[in-house]
Amino acid sequence: MLPAAVSDTDPAIDPLSAVTHPDPYPYYRELATHRPFFRDQRLGLWVAAGAREVAEVLSHPECRVRPPAQPVPPVLAGSPAGDLFGRLIRMNDGAAHAPLKGLLMPMLATIDASIAAHRAAALAELLDADTALSAGRINGFLFTLPVVTLADLLGLPVAVDRATAAAAAGHVAAFAAAQSPLADANAVQAGADAAQWLGNWLADAVPAAGPLPSLHQAARAAGIDAQAVSANTIGLLVQACEATAALAGNTLLHLGRGTVRAGTAPEVLAAQVAVLDPPVQNTRRFLAADARLCGHDIKAGDAVLVLLAAASCIGMADGKRPWTFGHGRHACPGDRLAQALAGATVRALLARGADPAALARAFRYRPSLNARIPHFC
Template identity: 35%
Template sequence: MNAVLTSDHCRVRPLTEPIPKTLLGSSVADIFRYLVRMNDSNGHCPFKQAVSTILKSIDATQIADQSHKWAQVLIDEVGQKAASSYCSDFSFHLPVYVIASLLGVPHDTLHQIALWMSDFVPCLAPSSSPEQVKRGKEAADHLRDLFHSLLSSQQVGRSAGLLATLAEEAKQVGCEETEVIVANGIGFLSQAYEATAGLIGNTIVALASHRTVREQVRADPSLFRSVIKEVLRYDPPIQNTRRFLAQDGRVANQEMKEGDVVLVVLAAANRDPLANPNPEQFDIFRKDRHIFTFGAGPHICPGETLATMIASAGVEQLTASGVDLEQLARTVIYRSSVNARIALLATKEDA
């Protein structure tokens, strides 16, 4: 796995299609072209470091406070019964609320942002339908307008919002293009949207399936973080990624040709017994746990702390609210995706 993800021969996008053809000529393409996680050009390397620096600099206490606050708000909005019925909406909305708040988005705009994100993210998938692409393009227009306005207001008002902080960090590495800042601000949301929702849903399934673990975390809520870590290994929300050969060469001891595609199954690496002994055992007290879910190399995901803390707070708040986790898990289905495993949860009457 590491040999592929760290190889100089591999790229995150095909050389012949840096932007998906279905997105060209739209605001989605304008966002996609500047996302550091989808770009290998040398000009973006310093900015990639700026993005990683910003994410790592967020105070852990602030993340935890925001996560618990918005988890409770989302539960209170619909009440306990509806919280069960719409647990999947909760899973997708929570990361948007938390990260958008950190970015400085006004609280009265958070729900609308979550709805736009629910249209924007699906249109990025290779399997997206024409209708999904259409809705995604419309959502992208709204998101770009909002983030341009947000960035301007933060810079004028010297706000400490994360978006303005990203702009300041970008200046330090010689990047002052507004479109780049805006695109990657939106990218913070889109990258966390499905992955964190999957982590919340998959954790609920794990707790429902392991009675002893469920009893342990109810007795000691501090163990929720350990549960999340083991879910990231045992049943990760992101299962695979791809790399595209930019030139002929040898990768992982295999001769490869320009244009070849490598499927990297991160979930399989997590179950490698050489990395994690007894990999089929769900063990929240596992020692020296190795998690490959966030990748490696230049495109390693820097959002592990954010995802872990948001998911931990979300599952803890749901559990404390009295939601029947076992009932949710009985009706679980999984969102259709080429690379993600996202549990969609509902009560019996909604199934």
């Protein structure tokens, strides 16, 4: 079972520390019910916790994914990581990125979840080092198998050998880690090196199958920069990295705790855990202009912390979609694929002898301000 509930007055929990708290859900539920939109003076942030308020913020035209004066995090600016970050559709607003988005979303929709699960099973064999299933190896599988599977489905040459697959996934993870506000100088440098490696890798890759050749052809016809296509291909792999690792890891935890039914297909369990214990707990929006938002006058430059996990305590977005995958114009288009990849990763680990009960007794959450990622010890 989950640890004992905490009260809303517990000083050890706030909207950011909740991400890695043993059980933040009573706190989230209290906010969603009684404080759906408020100003946290200590954090210097507006906080949206109610489902209606979360939806309003994520749909508001003046709520942007980056501060208007800071399109790239300062620590990444001027580096290959900053250049890559600045081209990502999910980190930009405005019409300039609409044509490429209009090509990427249909491309993702062509990837069948059942085929993704089948490819993940095959690639798990490639990654299998035929060694004891240690906690470290499980952590590695969580961060590697979903990324490698998506890369393979797109047509990228990752199934050559274990070293190639591990290198690609490792660089994706390093670039993802560099984007965190908690990243130190070494992590930022590693992210810059990873962005350079990934850019070179995609430039040299010649996809023989999958949807990438058609994407590049359509992008050229639309006058879209090839670098933007490559950057957003990397962006898709990043989205398959930390969030999917978190979803798979949390699914293992809930199996070990008995809060989900053993014997249920892992893909179904992953869909349940996406609601019960969301991998992405929050996101942020930044006001580009003064606006009336959730009954409050918000000033240009203000930031809103959007508690997806709190909204999840009330129900699903639009009645069918887990809040953790977002809502509105920046909603993740790969929600079904992510759940399939997470489930396939859990299935692969269970097949190799992973013991969820033992894992649930020895883990911690990785330091993060928005993702709930178990690290098994």
